[in-house]
Amino acid sequence: MKLLITILFLSSITPFTIFAEEVKPPEKKLTLDPKVLFEDDTKGIDSLFKNMIVVQKKAIERKNKFILLSNLSFDFSDNPKTIYSASVGAGYALSDSLEFSFSYSPYIIANERASVRAVRKLTLENGDTADLKAPDPKWQAGASLLWAFAYGKDAFGPYSIIRSDTFLKFSASKIQYAGGLSGNCLSLLVGKTFFVSKYFNFRFAAGFARQTSFINDISQATTIGLIEPGLVWFL
Secondary structure, three states: OHHHHHHHHHHHHHHHHHHHHHOOOOOOOOOOOHHHHHHHHHHOOOHHHHHHHOOOOOOOOOOOOEEEEEEEEEEEOOOOEEEEEEEEEEEEEOOOOEEEEEEEEEEEEEEEOHHHHHHOOOEOOOOOEOOOOOOOEEEEEEEEEEEEEEEEEEEOOOOOEEEEEEEEEEEEEEEEEHHHOEEEEEEEEEEEEEEOOOOEEEEEEEEEEEEEEEEOOEEEEEEEEEEEEEEEEEO
16 A cells, blocks of 8 residues: 555656756846947948948148138129139138238229119210219238038049038128229138148138129118139138
């Protein structure tokens, strides 16, 4: 009888023993460090692709450098004359994004617009010929503050990439007219500098200006459009 009880007891605990041996502890969950993944992916990026996506890199370090400038200027307005001017200037780079400069325009061309010639064909009620008279500007001198707020790259064709910056330029100047007349000019332009070499580079800007004009000996403030292509040297 005791033997039978012992056999029954052993047979009853055997399945639990086997089940206990078959149960395995849960496997440890694997975790991946994002930094490791980023480093691995970065190693696989082609160097040319890296060069294409890094657009914020500055082309040159211009802080504390002297600047030489040469510009042409073309205006678009309702004034009786179209103004073309050439200017030279010098300045200093206060930082990699700020420049201060002086400019002088000794050579200014003033051409009458077609509208002025059309007005001269009209006759007033008193019998006089209608006319729009405006004095020619002789020279212009002023100062400018330039802020380069963005850097990038511009593609010229499939194989040519030129680094550039985008800037805002604020200028204040004095205009001396024939006949002893003078006026002021305030302008705000947006433009780009194209860095083609370490020293010699191109600039192009466009915007608006508010200046003093004289029409039939009457002074008035007029708004004009400006386009300024030019060259800049960092010394």
